Amino acid sequence: MEDILTFIVLPAIYLVLLMGYLFVAPFIALLRAAALVSELLWRYVQVLDGVLRRRTPEFTTVPRHRPADELAHRNYFFGPATRDLRELLVQGRQMYLRTVTDTGRRVRTRQFTAPTVHRALSIPYGLTLYVGLGVGAIFAAPLLGLLLGVQALGVALLAGGARLLALTLRGVDRAVMILRGLPRGMLCPSCFERVPYPAYDCPRDRCRRRHADIRPGTFGLVRRRCACGQRMPTLLMLMGKDTRLSGHCVHAHCGKPMNQDAGHMSEVILPLIGGRAAGKTQLMAAMVKSLEDAAADGGAELRLADPESRDAQEVLNEVLEIQGHTRPTQKDLPRAHSFVLGTGRGRRLVHVFDTAGERFVNREETDALRYIREARTFVFVLDPMAVDAFWTRLDAEGPKVDRTLASTVDPEDVFARSVQTVRTMGTRLDRSRLAVAVSKRDLLSGRSALLPDSPDDTESVRKWLSERLGLRNLVETMDLDFGEVRFFCTAAVADDEGRVDPSVTTFVDWCMNG
Ligand SMILES: [Zn+2]
Ligand SMILES: [Zn+2]
Known part of the structure; x- marks a missing residue:
């Protein structure tokens, strides 16, 4: 009698229950998938915050541009934006793999290696969770890729726009110079060579770094930020009467100061x-x-x-x-x-x-x-x-x-x-x-x-x-x-x-x- 119970009745009940569970399982799997996608998205937002805003050391695996070596801070769309994208790609991939393996490992421990309920119950449930995790991981990957892609597209458009703006500003400045009768630049009062565009010293007393070419481009469109943090205009035409910087001759053998008014008339x-x-x-x-x-x-x-x-x-x-x-x-x-x-x-x-x-x-x-x-x-x-x-x-x-x-x-x-x-x-x-x-x-x-x-x-x-x-x-x-x-x-x-x-x-x- 006992044998009948053990080998016929119980398995039959178990199978019936299992059949019933099969109707519920897809919903559980879907919920697990949704939870994983949502977790991945949330973690991606944290990575974004870390890479773009907090910029703490753990979010700096791709080397950053160093203003100290380059004299000035780069404009975001001339280098740093692409670096941030690369950093996001690296960090995002790590985060994805880590999250998926961590959740997978949790399921294995709780349902397979050390279950708190009988394995007959934990194993089907664990398998359902595995399916859910698989679906979630497969669905989340292109979604995260899409987010990164949209950002890359935005960066590409803005970088193109920034370059166009830099070119336009340079063009306008050049036109102003030609109108002033200075197509070949201004005269250095010391060596008498033509200086197409003077080099400028940072106006901060303790800094005085010399910027050879301050025109719009890599290091700023309208303003350039010196490595010391001081901002300076990027074009002669953007220098007001009171914000004129002291220009210097760009010829290697000279380097002497230009007239303060050079280029302005x-x-x-x-x-x-x-x-x-x-x-x-x-x-x-x-x-x-x-x-x-x-x-x-x-x-x-x-x-x-x-x-x-x-x-x-x-x-x-x-x-x-x-x-x-x-x-x-x-x-x-x-x-x-x-x-x-x-x-x-x-x-x-x-x-x-x-x-x-x-x-x-x-x-x-x-x-x-x-x-x-x-x-x-x-x-x-x-x-x-x-x-x-x-x-x-x-x-x-x-x-x-x-x-x-x-x-x-x-x-x-x-x-x-x-x-x-x-x-x-x-x-x-x-x-x-x-x-x-x-x-x-x-x-x-x-x-x-x-x-x-x-x-x-x-x-x-x-x-x-x-x-x-x-x-x-x-x-x-x-x-x-x-x-x-x-x-x-x-x-x-x-x-x-x-x-x-x-x-x-x-x-x-x-x-x-x-
Ligand atoms: Zn000179
Ligand atoms: Zn400076």
Whole structure:
């Protein structure tokens, strides 16, 4: 009887119950699958939070970009976003495998190895859970893949957008530069090379890292964040008047500071050419002083562009006032005498170059006169006392002027050499203007025999040079070489009140309004 119970009745009851369970089992399996999918999703959210926000060491298996090595923080869509995706892929896969194996192991322990109920009950239940876990794992994998895919697509679109924005910003900035007449960049006042875009120092005092190229791109679109955390604008056009950074020349041999205004306005280059002691430095000082006087009288505003120019002008103003004469320009490369003229849109950064005449003598030295290439107006300083005819033909008794003040270089010689040099640099002289400044008028004042009939009239000065000083060839060459030539008779001195001689004012006006 007992055997019948054990081997017939009980198995029959068990089988009937098992058949009944089979109807419930799919629901249990489905619930287990849903629970696994939900757990995986929740864990994925935690991984997302860890990788994108908390960024703790356990979420850093893929190396991150180090601002300390790269000078600045990268824009998120230029590198870090892709790194985060890779990190998510690695962490997500680990999380998936860990979660699925952990839940599987739990089922095995509780239902198979150490069940709390009879195995006859735990085994079918355990098998149901296994099926559920399998279904959940198979269903969750593409779902997680889809989430990651959507994120990757978003990153790709935004990264493309960021690159497009960077290109657009650069393009606009470039267009502004071209409109300002700076297609090849700005002039370095120290080495005279063109600087397409200056390098900038971090404005934070304790940092001062030099950023070679701050333009929109990998390290920021509108702002760049220095490794020290300091933010700085990425384009000249984004630098307000108060947020201008100090730019530096990008040429390896130079690296000297650029003018603060460089790139923010158009540039004018005005070379003063002439023989040694022809009066170039003095004329340059008088030009700036005359513009300063005009500004004080309500004319175009003038501001010296850098400390070097300010210091130099201070010394030169004193020389002008004592009506003294400056020492001949040193032969080493001059730094440009730079100033900002005008206000608003009409502002110009003017670089005046006082070039030692000897520079034009040998070939290697003329290489240093690169800035001349960009000039459209040239000033030729002509010392009449350097011409022999001045001493022999003008005054029968011989001019009573201190001959030691005369330049000893023949103007025709200097002019011929200079023109040749400028030509070899590829400058179209026929499109350039030439102002001939006959210097040292102050030394000859009151001696009408030594001056043109009407020294303020260009034709009169031209005639005087050709007929009385015997420089007909020189004058004719000038007319042939240059598109426009004007003659001025200048006295580079200031009166007792410190005002520059009016002859300089007319000359400067012509030079500046080309
Ligand atoms: Zn330079
Ligand atoms: Zn910094």
